[in-house]
């Protein structure tokens with residue numbers, strides 16, 4: 679499978695094998711650049727905005743938006759794309775923690791009841 683990538687130096691659109699993602703490639707223009715899976719989106723946005731500033735090179739999407747004057751909806755799209763998905767992980771961990779607590783409570787209740795029965799039978 680190939681991914682569409684735009685050379686940041688000459689703007690040429692290239693179709694590159696997916697496995698080159700994260701690697702340095704040489705463009706026919708002679709310059710090298712690293713392939714990012716998000717390049718297609720980034721180049722699309724950069725085309726839209728007519729800017730050459732890489733959002734990945736900025737500290738945050740907000741900073742990138744400030745530097746380029748990107749409209750809020752574009753910034754939101756970039757933020758969504760760049761976010762390393764900590765929220766879903768956090769939600770998942772919360773769910774696991776909740777399940778563990780619930781199981782512990784049930785076990786504690788069962789142990790409590792068994793102890794009560796043992797004490798009552800004496």
Ligand SMILES: [Zn+2]
Nearest residue numbers: 685688705707
């Ligand atoms: Zn090039």
